[in-house]
Amino acid sequence: xxxxxxxxxxxxxxxxxxxxxxxxxxxxxxxxxxxxxxxxxxxxxxxxxxxxxxxxxxxxxxxxxxxxxxxxxxxxxxxxxxxxxxxxxxxxxxxxxxxxxxxxxxxxxxxxxxxxxxxxxxxxxxxxxxxxxxxxxxxxxxxxxxxxxxxxxxxxxxxxxxxxxxxxxxxxxxxxxxxxxxxxxxxxxxxxxxxxxxxxxxxxxxxxxxxxxxxxxxxxxxxxxxxxxxxxxxxxxxxxxxxxxxxxxxxxxxxxxxxxxxxxxxxxxxxxxxxxxxxxxxxxxxxxxxxxxxxxxxxxxxxxxxxxxxxxxxxxxxxxxxxxxxxxxxxxxxxxxxxxxxxxxxxxxxxxxxxxxxxxxxxxxxxxxxxxxxxxxxxxxxxxxxxxxxxxxxxxxxxxxxxxxxxxxxxxxxxxxxxxxxxxxxxxxxxxxxxxxxxxxxxxxxxxxxxxxxxxxxxxxxxxxxxxxxxxxxxxxxxxxxxxxxxxxxxxxxxxxxxxxxxxxxxxxxxxxxxxxxxxxxxxxxxxxxxxxxxxxxxx
Numbered sequence: 001x002x003x004x005x006x007x008x009x010x011x012x013x014x015x016x017x018x019x020x021x022x023x024x025x026x027x028x029x030x031x032x033x034x035x036x037x038x039x040x041x042x043x044x045x046x047x048x049x050x051x052x053x054x055x056x057x058x059x060x061x062x063x064x065x066x067x068x069x070x071x072x073x074x075x076x077x078x079x080x081x082x083x084x085x086x087x088x089x090x091x092x093x094x095x096x097x098x099x100x101x102x103x104x105x106x107x108x109x110x111x112x113x114x115x116x117x118x119x120x121x122x123x124x125x126x127x128x129x130x131x132x133x134x135x136x137x138x139x140x141x142x143x144x145x146x147x148x149x150x151x152x153x154x155x156x157x158x159x160x161x162x163x164x165x166x167x168x169x170x171x172x173x174x175x176x177x178x179x180x181x182x183x184x185x186x187x188x189x190x191x192x193x194x195x196x197x198x199x200x201x202x203x204x205x206x207x208x209x210x211x212x213x214x215x216x217x218x219x220x221x222x223x224x225x226x227x228x229x230x231x232x233x234x235x236x237x238x239x240x241x242x243x244x245x246x247x248x249x250x251x252x253x254x255x256x257x258x259x260x261x262x263x264x265x266x267x268x269x270x271x272x273x274x275x276x277x278x279x280x281x282x283x284x285x286x287x288x289x290x291x292x293x294x295x296x297x298x299x300x301x302x303x304x305x306x307x308x309x310x311x312x313x314x315x316x317x318x319x320x321x322x323x324x325x326x327x328x329x330x331x332x333x334x335x336x337x338x339x340x341x342x343x344x345x346x347x348x349x350x351x352x353x354x355x356x357x358x359x360x361x362x363x364x365x366x367x368x369x370x371x372x373x374x375x376x377x378x379x380x381x382x383x384x385x386x387x388x389x390x391x392x393x394x395x396x397x398x399x400x401x402x403x404x405x406x407x408x409x410x411x412x413x414x415x416x417x418x419x420x421x422x423x424x425x426x427x428x429x430x431x432x433x434x435x436x437x438x439x440x441x442x443x444x445x446x447x448x449x450x451x452x453x454x455x456x457x458x459x460x461x462x463x464x465x466x467x468x469x470x471x472x473x474x475x476x477x478x479x480x481x482x483x484x485x486x487x488x489x490x491x492x493x494x495x496x497x498x499x500x501x502x503x504x505x506x507x508x509x510x511x512x513x514x515x516x517x518x519x520x521x522x523x524x525x526x527x528x529x530x531x532x533x534x535x536x537x538x539x540x
Contacts, residue, residue: 257302
């Protein structure tokens, strides 16, 4: 499979087989079900462009063939005509294996299809056991025969789908110091370019991107479109930091993981997977010389965070069972073998992730399963010994931001099934020190929070509608935080979708959100918490 702008996924119920076609990653998965003869398949646009045929009971010459014979002595040749024999799917061998669990025994005749060496196969597909590979290749050949006559239809569907996706589009640049960072696609490209412009050029870029989009939508003649595009000039400050198309060129598979510029804006760390194993390799690019550093961090989860001085990277490393188990600190310019272990997750049922708080002061190590979490904090100035916020407690979920010498905690503690916001001293962060900042309100689900200078911003959902609520943060008489006057960002329509975006900066009065409805295409706004004014930055 190859990553790209969207994916087509043919599905049924026996085996997967893979061939490749690359387009551009999409943000949201969409599923469509089709039927060709008796072979059903779904089109899933989720960031990988792969045809994965899987077979249902086939319909050959419009007569359904159920491949299970009524008796053990029955042969396939007894129930098909000679004309149909060439379309008989390959039948996997059956080697019964018994499994007994909880006092019940089941028989799996196809257990042999699971390669015992699957961990190694994830890293190198060439190691797949030959009998499994041979059967998958037979399945591929069969699907090519069955679906061969539908190839013009497949190509037509792909053209129609591509026609509904903007050829030249970009995200809205996100400001960070003197620059603003974003991704963009050029017309006809399958992968993005990671880019930046001068912070002052954000309005100019948004106007330029809107003009590109209008040209792509309204000018159908290719020659006229190219001529029009040459008349539209991007800001002079535009820099391409990483051309992902160049990285993916000639590869059967490519997927970009996390990518983050250093706080001093001199380097870019990015993670790639070129085998489909989801074991990512992190590289570092010097943005001044555009050269790659010798650093190469393998077997990572793709998540990476910079220290405040741009000297270190903190990243997660995967175990053989594809779980992020370890967190390491890497000093730029050194070998991965010299990296310092910061944390090892002892529970195989937990996952580990790394991120940064909104202030940028702390690096967060989050250990969690589906109902319990545990957070540790690293000083981003020098990530060394992590500080535990509160030990894991079954059923307790929490996430943490910092504000001065206090922590702001989103949690379901004390039976807050819809979550609430609490605060505690940074010096004594355990649950025994937590106090309500925004009390629990039954029926109002707090989906997430952002902390910026002077404000606590909450993303909520109530009566099936999302909302964004901003409260002023101040100090109480006892030194703790107080959530004061608050207001809800006004929305005019009765039904809509709303998302609160992240950002690089803490010392700001602006937040960014996305909005869409059945009558309004997805739109990106910048909103000033002080003036309560919004500015439209992009319409999809």
